[in-house]
Amino acid sequence: MKTRTLILSVAMLFLVSAGAKAQTATQILAKVDAIASAPRDVTQKLTIVLIDKNGRKQTRKAVMWQKGSEKRLFRFTEPASYKGIGILSLPNDVMYLYMPAYGRERRIASSVKNQKFAGTDLTYDDMEASKYSEKYTPEIIETTSTYYKLKMTPKSKSSPYSKAILKVDKTNYTPIYVEFYDKGGHKVKTISTQFVKQGKYWTAQKITVKDLKRNHTTIMESTDVKYDTDLSDNIFTVRNLKQI
Secondary structure: HHHHHHHHHHHHHHHHHHHOOOOHHHHHHHHHHHHHOOOOOEEEEEEEEEEEOOOOOEEEEEEEEEEEEEEEEEEEEEEOOOOOOOEEOOOEEEEEEEOOOEEEEEEEOOOHHOOOOOOOOOEHHOOOOHHHHEEEEEEEEEEEEOOEEEEEEEEEOOOEEEEEEEEEEOOOOEEEEEEEOOOOEEEEEEEEEEEEEEEEEEEEEEEEEEEOOOOEEEEEEEEEEEEOOOOOHHHHOOHHOOOO
């Protein structure tokens, strides 16, 4: 009888210990955001390949600067027809688009952030510098030995998505795969990301975005990544956005 009681006590202790160590969805998502915003700033060059449903490819080049988790400037550098087109993302849901052909910036309203940016499969919302936890309420739907899978419900009613399913690498909390579902519950977009460790930071070396409705793909690969170079706040201004 004493042996049975001892076994039950040990089992209960194990369950209590396991429960204490279990992470909530909110904690997991906070760690994902912490990985993304760990550097003080980052500068990187991007090669962007667009692939249509017939397999035809277009290649573009761009540069992106980011400071913290709320300031980002993205600018195309090639080809000539796209050179200078850029996006500036600032805190408090502020975003500007600059098109050299028009010679002036345009503020992007929240209601149109689901639109595609410059023919890519990335929306203005995707280009925004923000945290997952600011946009979504998470819920754990699966846990394996290698990843967590979170169901993420948009906090904003203006979101074009009914939900997103995020797969998080369990060893380093990088967001390796996301599925987006429209209001009708149909999967409409996926984003796969390959990360590499550069110094003390995890770098999104290759991002593959697929628009399932258009059967169109955008692949972005980063090079010349530089961290913590003390970027000036003057980079993240409308005035600088308009510099080609």
